[in-house]
Amino acid sequence: MTRTREPESKSKTSSPSSSSTGMKLIVPLQGVVQGRGGILLGSLIPCALFYFFQLYLKKRRRSNDKHPSSNPPSPSSSFPELPRTPSRSNLSSRGSLTGVRLSRLATTISDDDSAYYVGLNRASRDPYHKLTNPDGIIQLGLSDNTLSLDLIGDWMRKWGSGGDDGLSINGIATYQAFDGVDELKLALSDFMHQVMGGSVHFDTSNMVLTAGATPAIEILSFCLADHGNAFLVPTPYYPGFDRDVRWRPGVDLIPVHCRSADNFNLSMTALEQAYSQARKRGVKVRGILVSNPSNPVGNMLTQDMLYNLIDFAEDKNIHLIVDEVFAGSTYGSEKFVSIAEILESDSEYIDKRRIHIIYGLSKDLALAGFRVGVIYSFNKNVLATARKLCRFSSISAPTQRLVTSMLSDKKFIQDYFETNRNRMRQVHHEFVDALSKLGIKCAKSSGGMFCWADMSGLIKPYSEKGELELWEKFMSIAKINITPGSACHCIEPGWFRICFTTMSLEEIPLVIERIRRVVEVCKSSS
Amino acid sequence: MGLKIEQQQHQQTCVELSKIAISNTHGEDSPYFAGWKVYDENPYDEFTNPSGVIQMGLAENQVSFDLLEKYLEEHRETKGASGTSFKENALFQDYHGLKSFRSAMASFMGEIRGNRVKFDPDRIVLTAGATAANELLTFILANSGDALLVPTPYYPGFDRDLRWRTGVNIVPIHCDSSNNFQITEQALESAYKDAESMGYRVRGILITNPSNPLGITIQRSVLELLLDFVTKKNIHLVSDEIYSGSVFSSSEFVSVAEVLESRNYKNSAERVHIVYSLSKDLGLPGFRVGTIYSYNDKVVTTARRMSSFTLISSQTQNLLASMLSNKSFTKSYIKINRERLNKRYQMIIEGLKSAGIECLKGNAGLFCWMNLSPLLENKTSRESELELWNAILREVKLNISPGSSCHCLEPGWFRVCFANMSENTLKIALERIRKFMERIRSQQ
Numbered sequence: 001m002t003r004t005r006e007p008e009s010k011s012k013t014s015s016p017s018s019s020s021t022g023m024k025l026i027v028p029l030q031g032v033v034q035g036r037g038g039i040l041l042g043s044l045i046p047c048a049l050f051y052f053f054q055l056y057l058k059k060r061r062r063s064n065d066k067h068p069s070s071n072p073p074s075p076s077s078s079f080p081e082l083p084r085t086p087s088r089s090n091l092s093s094r095g096s097l098t099g100v101r102l103s104r105l106a107t108t109i110s111d112d113d114s115a116y117y118v119g120l121n122r123a124s125r126d127p128y129h130k131l132t133n134p135d136g137i138i139q140l141g142l143s144d145n146t147l148s149l150d151l152i153g154d155w156m157r158k159w160g161s162g163g164d165d166g167l168s169i170n171g172i173a174t175y176q177a178f179d180g181v182d183e184l185k186l187a188l189s190d191f192m193h194q195v196m197g198g199s200v201h202f203d204t205s206n207m208v209l210t211a212g213a214t215p216a217i218e219i220l221s222f223c224l225a226d227h228g229n230a231f232l233v234p235t236p237y238y239p240g241f242d243r244d245v246r247w248r249p250g251v252d253l254i255p256v257h258c259r260s261a262d263n264f265n266l267s268m269t270a271l272e273q274a275y276s277q278a279r280k281r282g283v284k285v286r287g288i289l290v291s292n293p294s295n296p297v298g299n300m301l302t303q304d305m306l307y308n309l310i311d312f313a314e315d316k317n318i319h320l321i322v323d324e325v326f327a328g329s330t331y332g333s334e335k336f337v338s339i340a341e342i343l344e345s346d347s348e349y350i351d352k353r354r355i356h357i358i359y360g361l362s363k364d365l366a367l368a369g370f371r372v373g374v375i376y377s378f379n380k381n382v383l384a385t386a387r388k389l390c391r392f393s394s395i396s397a398p399t400q401r402l403v404t405s406m407l408s409d410k411k412f413i414q415d416y417f418e419t420n421r422n423r424m425r426q427v428h429h430e431f432v433d434a435l436s437k438l439g440i441k442c443a444k445s446s447g448g449m450f451c452w453a454d455m456s457g458l459i460k461p462y463s464e465k466g467e468l469e470l471w472e473k474f475m476s477i478a479k480i481n482i483t484p485g486s487a488c489h490c491i492e493p494g495w496f497r498i499c500f501t502t503m504s505l506e507e508i509p510l511v512i513e514r515i516r517r518v519v520e521v522c523k524s525s526s
Numbered sequence: 527m528g529l530k531i532e533q534q535q536h537q538q539t540c541v542e543l544s545k546i547a548i549s550n551t552h553g554e555d556s557p558y559f560a561g562w563k564v565y566d567e568n569p570y571d572e573f574t575n576p577s578g579v580i581q582m583g584l585a586e587n588q589v590s591f592d593l594l595e596k597y598l599e600e601h602r603e604t605k606g607a608s609g610t611s612f613k614e615n616a617l618f619q620d621y622h623g624l625k626s627f628r629s630a631m632a633s634f635m636g637e638i639r640g641n642r643v644k645f646d647p648d649r650i651v652l653t654a655g656a657t658a659a660n661e662l663l664t665f666i667l668a669n670s671g672d673a674l675l676v677p678t679p680y681y682p683g684f685d686r687d688l689r690w691r692t693g694v695n696i697v698p699i700h701c702d703s704s705n706n707f708q709i710t711e712q713a714l715e716s717a718y719k720d721a722e723s724m725g726y727r728v729r730g731i732l733i734t735n736p737s738n739p740l741g742i743t744i745q746r747s748v749l750e751l752l753l754d755f756v757t758k759k760n761i762h763l764v765s766d767e768i769y770s771g772s773v774f775s776s777s778e779f780v781s782v783a784e785v786l787e788s789r790n791y792k793n794s795a796e797r798v799h800i801v802y803s804l805s806k807d808l809g810l811p812g813f814r815v816g817t818i819y820s821y822n823d824k825v826v827t828t829a830r831r832m833s834s835f836t837l838i839s840s841q842t843q844n845l846l847a848s849m850l851s852n853k854s855f856t857k858s859y860i861k862i863n864r865e866r867l868n869k870r871y872q873m874i875i876e877g878l879k880s881a882g883i884e885c886l887k888g889n890a891g892l893f894c895w896m897n898l899s900p901l902l903e904n905k906t907s908r909e910s911e912l913e914l915w916n917a918i919l920r921e922v923k924l925n926i927s928p929g930s931s932c933h934c935l936e937p938g939w940f941r942v943c944f945a946n947m948s949e950n951t952l953k954i955a956l957e958r959i960r961k962f963m964e965r966i967r968s969q970q
Contacts, residue, residue, distance in 0.1 A: 100797040106666040174812045215835040252795045354541040368619040369840030385547040396839035397812030
């Protein structure tokens with residue numbers, strides 16, 4: 001289901017493949033035999049030996065060996081350990097041939113060389129700084145918002161360590177409720193009420209707090225689906241979902257492809273098709289996962305679409321997870337409609353137990369470092385399980401206290417939102433405008449922290465390979481880290497996610513200039 | 527709007543949840559947790575509820591809280607810092623964690639071990655608590671269906687932390703009172719064979735040193751034995767050392783890190799991983815600060831990536847970094863904390879002795895391992911132990927942890943925590959126990 005990525009950049013995996021380990025045995029033998037038998041015997045004999053060796057080792061394998069991966073050799077073994085499976089990934093889990101082994105999951109994770117992570121790593125090793133490293137890589141691949149951090153800084157300076165209670169650790173050193181203290185839940189309920197348009201009431205007893213939205217998504221996945229089941233997810237989608245849903249919960253993500261012709265809006269036909277195809281393959285679909293406002297496109301789900309999704313979920317008796325982390329980061333003219341609003345107004349006919357909302361403060365309040373996430377659910381059983389699971393991902397107590405204090409400062413929150421919205425709107429407008437002057441059009445968006453830019457005209461060939469070559473050009477020539485659409489599972493090559501909230505208005509020309517370098521290189525080579 | 531009202535009326539079954547959601551591997555139905563519920567419903571308070579249940583089932587360290595509070599008060603300016611650093615702090619969510627904090631943790635861990643061994647900050651992976659660290663390591667070292675060997679008795683939470691989401695099994699290494707519950711080679715081999723006969727592949731051994739619930743440090747010779755065993759079997763060794771700073775006498779704790787050092791890290795290092803946390807030694811469980819220290823590069827890289835699900839707040843990292851790097855503070859804290867814990871330990875041992883109760887001779891931790899087997903009607907019966915536990919909970923109004931919930935094979939042992947209350951409360955608890963024992967003796 002996922003497109004395999006082969007980014008041009010150096011990946012972290014460097015282990016030999018099974019065939020090359022086999023070669024280590026064959027080549028010397030070949031040399032020995034080549035003296036008399038010639039090339040034919042020289043290759044036949046070692047290959048035969050290799051084959052029989054494999055058979056011999058297979059017989060020695062224990063009968064209760066359930067796993068396809070190879071056994072660690074006992075130190076008394078006098079044979080070099082030959083790989084028993086052709087799987088490259090199994091081999092790379094061993095440092096040396098006789099090293100202690102890690103789990104299959106560990107191998108998957110350490111082998112993860114998606115462009116999303118590779119880009120973040122490269123950018124962090126040579127980070128741009130206006131004064132100290134002006135030729136460094138500009139990070140436009142992380143949806144962080146620094147536009148209004150000065151306001152946060154001011155608040156922290158005034159209240160972050162002061163006040164009579166201040167940051168006293170009295171009462172917060174001991175074990176707290178793992179799913180969050182009541183004061184913070186109340187403050188968040190209020191905050192979400194404001195953010196979601198002022199028309200929804202959030203009940204604190206339906207909330208489970210987690211150390212960021214990342215574990216919130218993972219925990220929900222553990223609650224709603226079994227290993228091997230699947231969620232339907234519209235593409236392009238946030239690369240992090242692959243980690244949050246697949247890694248440990250082992251739930252698959254089935255893409256529901258959206259197209260530029262529809263401005264990447266979800267089509268119910270495509271959803272139905274994806275569902276029935278999955279059914280035919282024998283895959284159990286347990287839910288739909290959507291982000292609204294969408295990451296990476298930045299468009300929003302209309303009220304009609306939300307109702308359609310609810311109907312669909314009801315019809316198939318599956319769950320609907322709506323990730324609304326960007327709900328407060330809107331800058332367009334469209335009004336954001338939370339699914340909670342629909343449920344509040346139309347609760348009589350909808351089984352709310354299948355609807356779950358993800359929220360957090362990393363985007364809307366730029367507090368990614370503080371790790372504040374929310375699972376909001378109407379399902380008592382999900383809440384009960386999530387409460388037990390969030391002991392692995394609880395919010396640090398002093399942070400709960402600090403954030404409660406910040407959220408309770410209503411005037412500050414209001415100021416922050418107004419200022420931030422204006423700044424986002426400005427930067428977005430300027431940047432998209434500047435891009436279009438370079439011939440790069442962006443999808444229509446009204447929320448989120450990024451532009452979804454169409455660079456398909458610059459790639460050659462019109463394929464994932466071409467797209468990744470362009471990505472590499474951005475990294476090495478323009479020295480900008482942006483996220484290629486393939487990392488987001490976009491079906492159309494050439495689209496890139498560019499975050500605009502880490503640039504000030506003044507920095508736009510610099511970024512545009514760098515992008516121009518690449519555009520020119522591409523145009524001159526075509 | 528297309529609402530299918532007729533469909534709704536027909537729909538009897540609610541939408542399904544996962545097997546994990548339905549299972550009870552979270553273990554919260556065990557007596558260990560049931561006792562807490564009884565306590566929650568009727569918690570002791572010196573003034574408002576003097577006849578309530580005294581919580582002696584929670585291993586929390588409240589004896590040195592004042593030292594922390596004093597430090598933080600005095601260093602308020604650094605805590606607050608400038609708005610700029612807070613500004614950067616707010617955004618900082620790199621799973622590598624703040625370098626200054628990792629260095630501080632490395633320094634503190636070294637300090638606890640008398641600086642007999644040094645820790646490399648780049649091998650430290652931060653997690654939101656040791657609970658998450660243990661689970662994370664299990665995900666990395668073992669596949670679902672594999673097994674970890676764990677010496678009994680062990681912390682009841684392991685049943686959940688190591689097994690629930692990971693699907694990994696725990697096979698016990700049985701220890702008994704005949705040799706003060708020490709791990710023997712025989713027990714190790716036996717456990718390994720047990721796992722094999724159940725069709726599990728053993729991936730590692732997880733020990734807690736000092737031990738919870740025993741309250742004793744593991745001897746160097748046993749650590750050597752363990753290292754040899756895991757090397758021979760080519761498996762991992764996880765040493766949960768969260769109580770390392772709570773050893774009453776600093777010379778009595780030997781960390782597996784020290785044994786590795788003395789072997790010049792040859793041959794064994796990549797299979798060894800240490801778990802640490804500030805929840806016990808520093809009494810800051812609410813802060814959710816845990817670490818994995820691994821000598822295996824791949825484990826470090828993988829654990830870092832996986833730690834995205836359990837990051838420590840950057841504010842907390844910032845708050846604690848300077849405190850933990852302050853050598854004069856940490857030296858003094860560790861020393862005073864040890865002394866106070868020792869004092870509490872002596873108090874409870876004396877109190878129990880005068881009530882006619884023996885305990886395992888302990889030298890660490892926030893609890894003692896109490897032997898009530900003489901009181902059992904049937905000395906080999908787990909039910910007998912639970913009856914006694916229930917009586918103590920409901921009549922004596924003390925929540926203590928029965929050995930069976932720690933998988934102890936010998937009935938009659940109980941874990942009793944002594945550091946999560948004031949000295950006064952402890953005296954009252956001891957008084958209640960004394961009266962209970964008197965009642966029992968007069969009935970016999």
